[in-house]
Amino acid sequence: MRTSTVVATAAVSMLVSAGVAHQTGALPGQADEARPSAAPVELAVAPQQLEVLAGLPCLPHPAMNVSLTNQGAEPVFADSFLTADEPLELSRPSFSSYLPPGQEVSVPFVVTAPHGTAPGTYEVTGELLQRLPRGDTVTARVEVTAPPPKTPGSNVLLGERATPSSSYVTASTAFNPCGAVDGDRTWSHATAWNSANSGVFPSTYEVTLPEPRTMNRVDLYTSQSASSTPERHGLRDWDVEVLVNGSWRTVAQVRGNTQLVVSSVFEPVETTALRVVALASNDGKYARIAELEAYYDVPEQP
CATH class of the missing domain: 2.60.120.260 (Galactose-binding domain-like)
Known part of the structure; x- marks a missing residue:
């Protein structure tokens, strides 16, 4: 029988595609759907490992940062998509930005595990959407642990x-x-x-x-x-x-x-x-x- 100290491990994967900004008909936040991306956009996430308590949605959660960097000579619009298997939850499913040459843009996001998340190993992967010509992925690991039990003398409202x-x-x-x-x-x-x-x-x-x-x-x-x-x-x-x-x-x-x-x-x-x-x-x-x-x-x- 497993105890509350068992750790569940999961990964968060992200996809990115980029469209050259000066292409006819391109819109901010919209990837190039006509041809494979030639713009060198780098996708990164930090830190690459995070520990999260299951339940307790109102306790402060450490954030991860996802960043997009245009390493090319042309401005681009870039889209990234964040996915995680149930029951893990993400504070945002996507991140899009206009990127001038050499520009890095990042945003924080939070991974949470709702009350009752069973200890175990969760497969979390990125899914390449069919409308995108191609995508690059990066992976971060999330360790989910059961919260300490609330016993007589504990504040039963904490983090709820x-x-x-x-x-x-x-x-x-x-x-x-x-x-x-x-x-x-x-x-x-x-x-x-x-x-x-x-x-x-x-x-x-x-x-x-x-x-x-x-x-x-x-x-x-x-x-x-x-x-x-x-x-x-x-x-x-x-x-x-x-x-x-x-x-x-x-x-x-x-x-x-x-x-x-x-x-x-x-x-x-x-x-x-x-x-x-x-x-x-x-x-x-x-x-x-x-x-x-x-x-x-x-x-x-x-």
Whole structure:
């Protein structure tokens, strides 16, 4: 019988084709379909080996970079296609770019393995599309390992799938929807959650569990930074709800909060999802959560 320490190995393969940019009728991002490519475009991926935990979609995932380099004397349009066998998932299926002579262009992409991915060896290959005259391939290896088990005393929300009602995004700032369950209690746009619309309440932050979990305590960390305090910008009023047999049940209510962290303790309950229903903040503008954690504290024996 295999244990959770078994490693699954997979490969990610990429195809590239190139069309000379000055050819009549050529369009950006479109490969030359009329004749074999003569443009020397180099395809590369780095690093060539990556380790990924199965499940836990909201934990930070290390990225790979795919790059296209025009080593010729003519500008070209180049297309690359990324493929992976199920159940592995890629953050993007393709990458296309205009490449002047000598130009290198690269983009990051993420490989994930969903919850329940069985340990074993996965065959991941590149597929040459019939419309392309030819393709070159490169391969990177991805080691998929099972996550550590969550036991009593573990934060059962850590890394699980988060679905906020909205997230604040501008041209310069984008709060991560996963920011409140990424294991980082720091307040920043990369590690926290901020609702999108000023003065709009209620806002919700929902976390879905892959299997039922028992919990009896929820810790909520609101915003605090060099320019912000919980008294000025923190979450003031909210409800904690859990999903039981398809219905939401309120297990805790917080009103008038001015603290950085609030622990809500309630009777043990088995649930498949938890959400915070934010009702008001101390500045009346946004719902802000730096981190949301849930635990099952085993009662002490008399």
